[in-house]
Amino acid sequence: MSIHEECGVFGVFSKKKINASDLTYYGLFSLQHRGQESCGIVVNDDGLFVSHKDLGLVTEVMTKDVMQKFPLGKMAVGHCRYGTTGGNDRANCQPIEVNHKKGRLAIAHNGNISNAILIRDKLEEDGAIFHTTSDTETIAYLVTRHRLESSSIEEAILKSVEELEGAFSICFMSPTKLIAVRDPHGFRPLCYGTFENDGEEVYVVSSESCALEAVGAKFVRDIKPGEMVVFSNDGVKSYEDLCGSKEISSCIFENIYFARPDSVIDGLSVHESRYKAGRILAKEFPAQADLVVGVPDSGLDAALGYAHESSIPYGIGLIKNKYIGRTFIAPASDGRSRLVRMKLAPVESAIKGKSIVLIDDSIVRGTTSKEIIDMLRQAGASQIHMRISAPPFLNPCYYGTDIDSRDNLIAVSHTVEGICQIIGADSLGFLPVESLPQLTGAKGICAACFTGQYPTPIHDGNRKDRFDKRLSEKE
Ligand code: AMP
Numbered sequence: 001m002s003i004h005e006e007c008g009v010f011g012v013f014s015k016k017k018i019n020a021s022d023l024t025y026y027g028l029f030s031l032q033h034r035g036q037e038s039c040g041i042v043v044n045d046d047g048l049f050v051s052h053k054d055l056g057l058v059t060e061v062m063t064k065d066v067m068q069k070f071p072l073g074k075m076a077v078g079h080c081r082y083g084t085t086g087g088n089d090r091a092n093c094q095p096i097e098v099n100h101k102k103g104r105l106a107i108a109h110n111g112n113i114s115n116a117i118l119i120r121d122k123l124e125e126d127g128a129i130f131h132t133t134s135d136t137e138t139i140a141y142l143v144t145r146h147r148l149e150s151s152s153i154e155e156a157i158l159k160s161v162e163e164l165e166g167a168f169s170i171c172f173m174s175p176t177k178l179i180a181v182r183d184p185h186g187f188r189p190l191c192y193g194t195f196e197n198d199g200e201e202v203y204v205v206s207s208e209s210c211a212l213e214a215v216g217a218k219f220v221r222d223i224k225p226g227e228m229v230v231f232s233n234d235g236v237k238s239y240e241d242l243c244g245s246k247e248i249s250s251c252i253f254e255n256i257y258f259a260r261p262d263s264v265i266d267g268l269s270v271h272e273s274r275y276k277a278g279r280i281l282a283k284e285f286p287a288q289a290d291l292v293v294g295v296p297d298s299g300l301d302a303a304l305g306y307a308h309e310s311s312i313p314y315g316i317g318l319i320k321n322k323y324i325g326r327t328f329i330a331p332a333s334d335g336r337s338r339l340v341r342m343k344l345a346p347v348e349s350a351i352k353g354k355s356i357v358l359i360d361d362s363i364v365r366g367t368t369s370k371e372i373i374d375m376l377r378q379a380g381a382s383q384i385h386m387r388i389s390a391p392p393f394l395n396p397c398y399y400g401t402d403i404d405s406r407d408n409l410i411a412v413s414h415t416v417e418g419i420c421q422i423i424g425a426d427s428l429g430f431l432p433v434e435s436l437p438q439l440t441g442a443k444g445i446c447a448a449c450f451t452g453q454y455p456t457p458i459h460d461g462n463r464k465d466r467f468d469k470r471l472s473e474k475e
Contacts (some may be wrong), residue, residue: 003184006033006034006035006082006110006258006400006401006402007034007035007079007080007081007094007108007109007110007111007207007209007400008028008031008032008033008035008079008083008110008206008207008211008263009031009077009078009079009109009110009169009170009171009190009205009207010024010028010031010077010078010079010108010171010204010205010207010211011075011076011077011078011108011166011171011173011178011180011201011206012024012027012075012076012077012178012202012204012205013074013075013177013178013202013203013204013205013231013232014074014075014197014200014202014203015074015200015233015380016074016197017045017072017073017074018072018073018074018202019072020043020044020070020072020073020074020075020076020199021043021065021067021070021076023076023202023204023215024041024043024076024077024078025041025058025062025067025078025204026211026214026215027078027204027206027211027214027215028041028058028062028078028079028080028211029058029059029214030208030210030211030213030214031080031206031207031208031210031211032057032058032080033258033260034080034116034207034208034259035079035080035081035082036057036080036081036082037055037056037062037081037082038053038054038055038056038061038079038081038090038092038093038094038201039053039054039056039057039058039062039079039080039081039093040052040053040054040061040078040079040093040094040095040108041053041062041070041076041077042077042095042097042173042227043070043071043073043075043076044073044074044075044076044106044173044175045071045072046073047103047104047176047274048076048173049097049104049106049173050069050070050071050073051095051097051106052066052069052070053079053090053094053095054083054090054093055089055090055093057438058080060324064190067236068304069220075173076121076173076176076302076328077095077106077107077108077171077172077173077178078095078108079093079094079095079108079109080092080177080204081093081094082402083131083146087157090135090218091131091132092132092133092134093110093133094107094108094109094134094136095107095171095173096109096132096134096140098140098144100144100147100148101147101351102147102148102173103147103148103153103174103175104174105140105143105144105145105153105172105173105174106172106173107136107139107140107170107171107172107173108146108170108171109135109136109139109169109170110167110168110169110170110188110190110207110400111166111167111168111169111170111183111187111188111282111399111400112135112166112167112397112398112399112400113135113138113139113164113165113166113167113168114166114167114398114399114456114457114458114459115163115165115166115457115459116135116138116164116166116326116365117459118459119142119163119164120135120138123138123141123142123145128141137155138431139164139168139170139209141346142160142163142164143160143172144156144331145155146159146160148257149242149349150432153172153174153177153179153359154177154179154228154230154239157172157179157181157228158228158239158242160181161181161228161242161243162242162243164183164243165285165456165457166183166187166398166399166456167183167185167187167188167251167399168181168182168183168188169181169182169183169187169188169190170182170205170207171190171224176232176233177230177231177232178203178205178230178231178232179228179229179230179231180192180205180222180223180231181227181228181229182222182223182224182226182227183226183243183250184223184225184226184241184243184244184245184246184249185225185246185248185250185391185446185456186197186224186225186226186248186249186250186266187249187250187251187399187400187446188207188251188254188399188400189207189208189222189250189254189259189263189264189265189266190205190206190207190219190222190223191205191206191208191209191212191219191220191222191223192205192206192212192220192221192223192229192231192269193206193209193212193217193218193219193220193222194217195215195216195217195218202217203219203231203236205223205229205231208259208260208263208265209262209263209264209265210260210262210263213262217228217241219264222265222266222267223244224240224420225239225248225250225304226238226240226242226244226245226246227239227242228242228244232282236333236376238365241391243318246455247444247455247462248443248444248445249444249445249446249455250265250266250440250443250444250445250446251399251400251401251437251445251446252439252440252446252447252450253390253397253401253449254270255268255270255273255274255439255440256273256277256298256361256362256389256390256439257298257361257362257390258401259302261274261297261301266440266443267443268440268441268443270301271301273439273440274298274301274302274305274361274389274439275301275302275304275308276305276438276439277302277305277306277389277390277431277435277439278301278302278303278304278305278306278307278308278309278359278387279305279306279308279309280431280432280435280438281302281305281306281359281387281388281389281429281431282306282308282309282310284308284429284431284432284435285308285385285387285429286310286314286401287310287355287357287385287427288355289312289354289355289356289357289383289385290312290313290354290355290356291312291313291314291315291350291351291354291355291356291357292307292310292312292313292314292315292318292356292357292359293312293314293315293316293317293318293350293351293356293358293359293376294318294357294359294360295318295344295356295358295360295368295372296318296319296320296344297320298361299358299359299360299361299389301359302359302361302387305358306357306359306387308369310357312357312387315350315351316350317346317347317350317351317356317358317376317381318344318345318346318347318372319345319346319347320344321343321344321345321461322341324339324342329380335427337367337370337371340367340368340372341371341372341375343470344371344375345375345421346375346376346378346379347379348379348380351376351379351380351381352379352381353380353381353382354374354380354381354382355381355382355383355384355385356381356383356384356385357387358372358373358376358384358385358387358425359386359387359388359389360372360386360388360389361388361389361390362388362390362393363388363392363393363410363411363419363423363430363433364393364403364408364409364410365404365406365408365409365410366410366419366422366423369386369397369423369425370422370423370424373423373424373425374424376473377424383426384424384425384426385425385426385427385428386420386425386427386428386429387428387429388428388429388430388431389431390430390431390450391430391431391432391436391447391450392409392411392419392430392450393409393411393449393450394406394409394411394412394449394450394451394452395448395449395450395451395452396449397448397449398448398454398456398458399446401447401449403449410422412413416428416429416430428446433450433451435445436450
């Protein structure tokens with residue numbers, strides 16, 4: 001079961017036929033930071049689904065030839081996926097499509113269902129056969145089963161989400177409807193926007209608002225936690241308080257690292273939260289320095305905040321190769337360190353002889369920070385004061401963020417001083433856990449990867465290692 005999944009979802013609804021595949025292509029391209037492993041588009045041509053999905057980036061998978069084969073359609077859904085451990089094969093590419101007794105369904109899901117293995121166990125005992133290891137297939141199965149005894153697809157989805165625990169921001173497409181659903185905790189973002197085409201409103205659903213801009217749509221609003229919004233020829237219909245009201249637990253790591261800084265999640269700019277984190281770091285961990293340098297890209301906004309608060313000038317001390325993706329996963333640590341050097345290079349003229357405050361968004365294993373500090377010292381930096389715009393990672397995430405196993409999290413086995421020594425910094429400061437709520441204002445957050453306090457029950461049977469073991473033990 002794919003516990004480590006970070007994804008982007010996108011959907012289009014129009015009353016008249018439009019180039020829904022192109023719109024989805026542009027949307028997914030703007031959500032590429034949410035998943036680089038595979039992608040897919042399903043176009044709805046009057047109830048006939050035409051799809052293409054494969055491993056690779058949007059520009060690699062959706063070639064000119066592929067795009068030309070898509071028909072015009074009133075609807076489309078798309079997905080980009082970043083499944084990391086296991087399960088990274090074609091079968092797990094999304095959107096998942098199912099043909100059932102009452103029609104067709106395509107599903108694009110971002111998040112992780114924390115009781116998926118328990119649900120799947122029950123379904124399998126009832127005779128269900130699964131083709132993938134993805135929890136999205138479990139959702140698909142639940143919905144199609146409920147659809148048999150429901151009068152509408154909405155009713156089937158409402159019944160299904162009652163059974164789900166964990167994180168889900170989903171875009172469903174039936175022959176006649178586009179349906180966006182967000183779990184009651186609101187772990188992952190989901191919003192919609194609109195633009196006018198030929199006198200009709202076209203609706204666009206997206207994981208992040210940055211992709212709405214990309215297709216020329218105006219942001220309308222976030223899908224609320226625990227809300228289902230149905231787009232159909234009858235207009236836009238909202239169903240609220242799905243699964244009863246729950247505490248809002250929006251993933252703070254979206255604000256710290258994952259989302260694009262130009263996105264606005266639940267009314268709050270991602271750039272602003274990172275900027276605030278930088279200001280907090282400057283107050284909590286001041287440093288005598290000549291220059292504040294952010295690690296591109298996710299350290300830049302916090303570095304600006306630190307520079308503002310401390311009045312130390314902000315400088316461009318590191319350049320990122322634009323053509324490299326996110327390099328979080330590499331098979332061995334020497335591979336990873338090479339990747340860091342492929343990705344980043346120091347600007348010697350800016351840093352030589354200077355004392356530097358270096359800001360990055362997180363330390364996972366410590367490899368990146370160590371490499372960057374080595375590079376900056378070789379380029380002549382006199383001192384390096386490392387500041388991290390997140391608290392130390394201590395716990396796994398069951399809601400869709402890829403956090404390495406505890407054995408690899410440097411903060412699990414080392415003190416801050418110990419980490420500082422390993423990475424070779426002159427000083428080190430992490431964003432205090434207590435300051436996290438300040439990043440998002442009044443909104444409730446999930447910070448379980450830092451605190452270990454999970455907003456939903458965690459079922460031991462849902463652990464990925466157990467699931468993999470069970471699969472390999474099967475004949
Ligand atoms: P490490 O070298 O293992 O300490 O990893 C730290 C780097 O990984 C930081 O520069 C982060 O920007 C990046 N990072 C942290 N968390 C994630 C994640 N969940 N997915 C991808 N990259 C990440």
